[in-house]
Amino acid sequence: MSRTNPPAIGITLDSEGSGGYSKYAWYALRQNYAAAVAAAGGLPLALAHLPELAEAMLDRLDALVITGGAFDVGPELYGESAMHTATTLKAARTAAELALLRGALNRDMPVLGICGGEQLLAVGLGGTLIQHIPDAIHNPLAHEQPNPRHEPGHPVAITPGSRLAAITAETGLLVNSAHHQAVRTPGQARVNATAPDGVIEGIEDPSRRFCIGVQWHPEFLINAADRRLFDALVAACT
Numbered sequence: 263m264s265r266t267n268p269p270a271i272g273i274t275l276d277s278e279g280s281g282g283y284s285k286y287a288w289y290a291l292r293q294n295y296a297a298a299v300a301a302a303g304g305l306p307l308a309l310a311h312l313p314e315l316a317e318a319m320l321d322r323l324d325a326l327v328i329t330g331g332a333f334d335v336g337p338e339l340y341g342e343s344a345m346h347t348a349t350t351l352k353a354a355r356t357a358a359e360l361a362l363l364r365g366a367l368n369r370d371m372p373v374l375g376i377c378g379g380e381q382l383l384a385v386g387l388g389g390t391l392i393q394h395i396p397d398a399i400h401n402p403l404a405h406e407q408p409n410p411r412h413e414p415g416h417p418v419a420i421t422p423g424s425r426l427a428a429i430t431a432e433t434g435l436l437v438n439s440a441h442h443q444a445v446r447t448p449g450q451a452r453v454n455a456t457a458p459d460g461v462i463e464g465i466e467d468p469s470r471r472f473c474i475g476v477q478w479h480p481e482f483l484i485n486a487a488d489r490r491l492f493d494a495l496v497a498a499c500t
Contacts, residue, residue: 269499330377380475388449
């Protein structure tokens with residue numbers, strides 16, 4: 263693709279069954295995901311849940327954003343047989359996103375994982391997850407923040423010397439938070455952000471061109487560092 267055109271940034275969709283918006287199954291995506299990519303100079307493209315077409319989609323993309331959602335990664339994908347009662351699955355979505363993620367990693371394509379997308383990135387890199395934070399962390403923060411998502415919920419510390427630190431130009435951030443699971447071990451990645459209660463809030467693989475996951479939702483652009491993260495994703499496509 264000529265760089266006179268904006269880089270094509272694939273954004274994964276959420277999905278719901280019949281009912282509510284439509285009597286048929288439907289895809290969904292908050293507008294601010296696409297708006298944040300466009301504001302950074304990228305061309306946002308929504309990606310359907312068709313794992314058999316993952317490679318064909320990636321052929322037409324310059325970067326991949328794996329979005330969040332009100333569901334969890336299946337524990338069998340990181341070596342656990344028991345599933346917590348608080349865990350909710352969307353198996354078809356996960357299969358499609360995992361096919362896209364693995365293909366993108368094989369190509370060293372820039373990848374940004376957001377919230378559940380960060381958790382899937384960790385699993386894709388050989389890591390594991392905490393299935394339910396209150397069962398694993400003593401006196402945890404309210405990671406499912408009670409205030410609106412466009413407001414910060416808690417602070418995170420940025421790991422000095424990390425790619426995330428270089429991008430955000432910050433040692434700490436106030437972030438929005440909407441998750442009950444978290445990364446337990448980052449696999450091939452390394453930790454680039456943590457919450458005060460010790461929960462991992464970000465990971466990255468420094469061996470790759472751009473491979474970052476954050477547990478918060480930077481698409482709300484609640485601070486300048488969030489904007490810089492999307493700017494860096496788009497810049498990595500050149």
